[in-house]
Amino acid sequence: MLLDMQTLDSAGRGPLGSMASLFQKTRRSLASVGAAVLILLLAFDPFIQQIISYPTRLTAIHGGTDVATTKMLDYFAMGVNYDLVYSSGLWSDNDIVLSSSCSSGNCNWQKFQSSGMCSQCSDVTKSMDLECNLTANETSAGNFTQGSRYINVTCLLTPPQGKSTQFHVHSSYVALSPPVWTYETGGLSWHVFSAYDSYGLDLDQTKNQPFNGLGDPLMVIAYAEIGYNEDYIYSDFISGIKVDKATVCSLELCLLEYDVSVKNGTPDVVTSVLDYGQLLWRNNPRNSSFDTLCWKPTSGPPDITFENPLSDYTYVQLSPVEFAFCGISYETKLSPNLFVGSMFQHHTRGHTQESGNDTTGLDYSPDGDPNALRISSVGLDSIMSNVAKHMNKEALRLNGSDVHGDTFVTEVFVEVQWLWLILPTILVLSGTIFIAIVIIQNKKNGTSLWKSSVLAFFYHGLHEVDKDDSMTASVMEKKAEGLVVQLQESEDHGGLILKEKKDLM
Known part of the structure; x- marks a missing residue:
């Protein structure tokens, strides 16, 4: 028990x-x-x-009209105003290339390949050749005690490969108290190379030797920042002219891989460059007197054939080798003034002859061509990346073919x-x-x-109840039928306790 x-x-x-x-x-x-x-x-x-x-999950929709689509290119050839596309890339920061159709707001595509335009950039500061000479038989700057003197310097800046460019640096000395020197620094951009020898930019190097270091580009742009070492300002002015930084960037055809998805209406596009490929020349199918420029992936065979033009209105030829094509538009050439310009910044320094130390200094805001100022503020690498993206965007809009993906809707499980x-x-x-x-x-x-009952509670909790600790449950049940209890104040400690009613009589 x-x-x-x-x-x-x-x-x-x-x-x-x-x-x-x-x-x-x-x-x-x-x-x-x-x-x-x-x-x-x-x-x-x-x-x-x-x-x-009850979680929510995305479930693929199979069939129906709600189809996810985006674009890819089998070949890169366009019939648009390239100057407009280049200008858009120069002045716009919009980097959205692929426009995807996804009505549900949640779509996914398998990774796919596409022809496209890419940019590559390289720092060539240490490889630049700078040669400067005085203009109009002037002598190098020295210490002048009276009068004023103006110095004009003509410099030739030559990259490791491609076309050189010329620029001028101006300086002046004014005999004030203290005397004042002014000089210029700046930046300049120019065309280094073009696969098409338009406007005499350069020789057609794709027929002789490739442009080294940046794959096989269609065109190359350079930008250089010209600085000055003030240690030479009062002795040998020309020796202080220097190249602070020089960058060359290319635009070249490439094979891209896209990983595209749309989640909650927000597109996510990851782009990878698989191959920069190779340019080559073939006989023009419509005019045997001229060659047409072609492109193939590096992985393609050395001897590659191309089929007849796609239509009577285009020079585009495709090849059994995937993404290889002929008929790169001659319009991809650069116009003479695009990406070309210079900017300059004036600096003023005062001088005390007795101490040989500078006493005043003032740097003015840059001024010059808008294109050069834009490249200086944003960076040539960002500019050329934007240009490539705008070219891809326009090419996809005009010549892109549909790539279908999976559409997903949200369901409760x-x-x-x-x-x-x-x-x-x-x-x-x-x-x-x-x-x-x-x-x-x-x-x-x-x-x-x-x-079976609450008898145990009563028999353990009642005050001075007449009970037998050894009685069985059946005896307890019988005794409980006639047992009357009542809450009553305790005589010992004053609290309320349960007492058998017979104690109250």
Whole structure:
């Protein structure tokens, strides 16, 4: 009976009683198991609530009219105003190349390849050749004590390969107190190379030797920043002229790989360059007196054939080698003034002859050609990257073919979190096993089922009740039928206690 009473006490007092039962010295193993089960039942409801969730997922739509499309190029040939495209790249920062159609706002495409235009840039500062000479038989600047003097210097700047450019540097000396020197620094941009020898830019090097260092470009632009070393300003003015930085950038045909997706209406385009390819010349199918410029991937065979023109209105020829084509538009040539210009900045320095030190200094804002100022502020590498992107965008708009992708819509799913079922399953199984063991044990001992009434609470909690600690549950039930209790003030400590009614009479 002791086992049944301990278990009954734990169950009657709830989880707190079960907790106390676990730390009783007289606890038995089976009663402890029941107390543990009761305590763990506190977590039953929270675990049950976590079993089922309703996540949203993107589901592909197969068929129907809601089709995801974007563009790719089999060949790069356009019939547009190239000067307009170049100017847009020079003055615009818009870098969106691919326009994708995705009505659901969530689409995905497999990676695909496309012809395109790329840019590459290289720092050639250390390789530039600078040669400067005085204009009009002037002597180099020296220390002047009276009067004024103007110095004009003509410089020739030559890159490692391609066309040179000429620029001028002006300086003046004014005999004030203290004397004042002025000099100029600046920047200049020019055409270094063109695959088409338009406007006498350079020889057609694709027929003789390729332009080294930047793949096989259609054209190359250079930009140089001209600085000055003030250590020479009062002694040998020409020696102070220097090249602070020089950059050459190319535009060249390439093979691109696009990884395109649209998520929640926002497009994400990752572009990789797979191959810069090679330019080559072939007989013009419409005029044998002239050659036509072609392009093929580097991986293509050395001897490559091209089929007849696509139509009567185009020189474009395709090849069995994928992405190889002829008929690169002659309009890709650069006009004389595009990307060409110079900018300058005036500097003023005062001088005290006695101390030999500068006493005043003033740097003015840059001035000059808009194109050169734009390149100076943004950087030639960014400019040429924008130009390539605008060329690709226009080519895709005019000659692009559709690439279809998968369209996704958001749907609600019912998901079962099976791990959250572990505790409820263990509790149900352990509770069932525990009840079965208690029933078998009570039947074996000939006792009635435990927790059949609240008699144990009354017989342990009543004050001075006439009870026998050894009476059985059946005797307790009979005695309880005639037992009347009432809350009454305690004579010992003044609190309310339950007393048998006979004590009150």
